[in-house]
Amino acid sequence: MGKLTIPSASIQLPYPLYCCDFVDPDRLVVAGGGGPGRNGVGNKITLLDTSDATQLTELSELELSPNEDNVMSLAVVGLQKEKPASVTVFAGVNSSPDDVNKGQNKHLRALTIAQPGKSAKTGGVKVSEVARDALFVHRDKDTYQRILRLSPPHEGLKSSPRLGAAATGLSKHPQIALFDVPSTNSPRWKTRGRLEPRVEAMDLDVIQTGPDTYQLAYCDDHEVFTVEVSKAEVSEPRCVYTIEPDAGENVKASFKSLRYLTSGFLVTVVNNPKSRGVALHGLRLPKNDNENARLAIRAKLPSSVSKATSLAVRNLSPVASPSDKQGEAQFVIAVAGNDSSISLYTLEHKSAFDSDILSDLAPFQVLKSVHPSSITNLSISTFSPPQGSAKSSSELCVKLASVSVGCSTVVHSIPIKKHVDKSASAKSENPPKLPRYVVALKSKGESPALVITLISLVFIILLLTGQILIEAKDMGTPILGAKKYLPASWTVPLRRVPRVEETDNKQKTIENLLSDVNAHHSQPMVIRHDELGVVGPDGFPVLQVDVHDEEIHGPATSWENLEKKDQDLWKQRLKQSGHWMEEMGEGIFKGVLFGEIGGAIGNIVGEAL
Structure with missing residues (x-):
């Protein structure tokens, strides 16, 4: 078997790109544009075919009004099974400057992609706008919808509603708007409430915690907040974690991005002060109000990355419903750097009895110079274990999409393999654990030789310390002759x-x-x-x-x-x-x-x- 690689495919579009999201592993939506009246650079949403690991194909596009703003945020709601099949997409697009100056900014758009499985050459794919509305209440003309996130769907809850969250950018009155994502073909949404944080959210994410309960997490430069959302109420934001300055430093590191791993863990990207590098931090969220989040695991990005620009995460063993307990699972984490690189990591989630832990946050690949200019957004496709013999092991992969202001889109195919936990004893009375899926490339964790060397050194130091103590206290036969070199205060007998x-x-x-x-x-x-x-x-x-x-x-x-x-x-x-x-x-x-x-x-x- 040859060495495993990560194949890639790319395409150049005629407009700068700011956001992307997968419909499924074979289709990707990208969007951006030049804004209102920018020398003929259009504002567009494009559907790409990603089924070929070596080539991207344009399926269809929707050209937006040249008088309106470019698309700055995007989220795919999901594929509707009804005929004709369609996909609903939410996007953040500011209205025209004239409308904004009048206090009318319908920034949230709903679009449908009809018959996404057919080729554009057959004329079977069509992208169209079906609804638009305003979520933010302040009429600040500089405000735009910078962030848009939806709670992930669950395979075991086909008709379950989801929660969406949108956050302002450049606003004098920062807001986070919460809204219900419809579970039917209807593109309409219902507002759940609004938050007014002290400063604008740097990033946010949403996760479902029960049949109709959710948790929102958001961060500003130095703090992480959580908000509980139910049918009855939206709680006040609670600060659960604060970055403290390093000893002797007057400046703090700052958060760039965050994503939920499970309802109990977040992963965050932290930019160190003065462009001194980037770190990944896994945070254990508190279980009650009198606790704070704690740092559970961390890793440093390569020294060539001085700042991060985007983050994407994918669970390779997702639970079927929010009430299910997350067992052993591997997460794929991608971080885009300001050097146009993408650092790829795996992270293990382990569960035993009533305890959950994160372990083995380790890099498995650094994709260098992925784009000719700054990477603006990342997205990783969903992964569902194949049914029966639908796919061979060589065809298993998750796809990582990245877009840039240089109009380029690149999709990498990360190979996946089946993993059986060999620690489950065949003699056990319990049923054997089901196989799960992990990245097929080996992560570059600490070298076993290094670990063995460190353990050996610690053991030798303990032996020497013990012998010195024995000789200092006259408790045994001198071997090192250490007593005559020790301070007198060390040599008082222990008795x-x-x-x-x-x-x-x-x-x-x-x-x-x-x-x-x-x-x-x-x-x-x-x-x-x-x-x-x-x-x-x-x-x-x-x-x-x-x-x-x-x-x-x-x-x-x-x-x-x-x-x-x-x-x-x-x-x-x-x-x-x-x-x-x-x-x-x-x-x-x-x-x-x-x-x-x-x-x-x-x-x-x-x-x-």
Whole structure:
């Protein structure tokens, strides 16, 4: 078998392109234009045939009014099965400057593509506009519909409604409009509500979470917000994640794009400040209101990419309905760079018991110099596992479309293969896992040799550290001879400093004992009674000298801060045990801590005296 490649096909159209979306793997809609009165450059929507991996063919196009704006956003609603078959497409197109100046800007358009399966040469394909309306309420003449996203359909819910979201661009009064996407051939939509964010959304996405519940996620430069949408209400936006500046930096990285992976995870594209590169961040969304999103996984794009321009994501094992739990799945992620490259990644979603995780965010290909000019939009075709023997393994692929301001469209075919989880034991009583599909090209994760080397180094370091600790604490036979090179404070034995009564206390005064401990530690010493109440030969609780640790020994007080009566009791106690004499003076106790002498011990000392 030869080396797997990613074949590509391209076409040059006569107008700049700003948006694209797949009808299905074999048909792609692209759109753009020169705007109102731009030297004869038209505003158009074009349907392309992508069934041939090496050649793109124009099926049909709709030329829009030259007096109106170009198409800046686009979303395919889906293929309607009724006869004659048709596709509904929503597009963002500003009305003419005269209408906009009058406060009439019907920026959302509904178009149909009739009989999309037939060739343009037969005259069977027709693109036509069927409805237009305004979603935004402010009459700002500079505003346009910059972003348009629809919640993905589910194969298990053929007639389920979907939610759409559109966001303003260049508006003095930023808005995000929510609307119902009709589930029938009707092109009409119903507004669900409007949000007025503090600043304009940099990007947004929508996902269905229940039979008629959705979640909207949007980001501005530095924050990610989520909004819960149900039949009853649209919640207030809640900030779930904020980019913080790096240590010592006054500027922050900024979000460029975001997409839902599942209802529990987002993937975002982050442009680092001062054009210092791009990163992919996978965010785990919070499950309740008192939590924030957390960074679950991340990866850096190649250093040649200083900024990103677009993002596309595709789940190769989508669930049939929003109530289904997402199991193991692989996502294909594409990021367009300002160097006209496209970086391709795979990302694994794993599910076990009640836990979901993201793992193995790894590149598998960098497509360089895809277009002669800036890439404006990306789209990845849907993928449905083949039924029976409909396709051979060599024919399996998802298609990645990219468009540019240089009027070019390129479609890459990414090979897909069947994957069976070999960890599912044949002896298990549970039914074996169904096969899923993954990218056939190998991802370029960390080298196993590098991982093994790192693990080996860590193991050697742990062994050396352990041996040094053993030698420092006199716990075993010296091998490295490390003790003589270590600071004195490292070489105190791990065992507790011997009790005063367990030493030859007739030979060592309290001064000697304190000096012994101080030779190994610079921390304060504490003199205290045995907390277990062990009694020495003199009938008093045994004395102990330790390096002070408040968590272990409890509170202690310096000699200078002891009350006079407690000082007298401690002097009598130490004199009684033979560790202190009057001629030694009290200066010996300077800087030494004393534990509580305790009422019972004080009474014993007093009675003995």
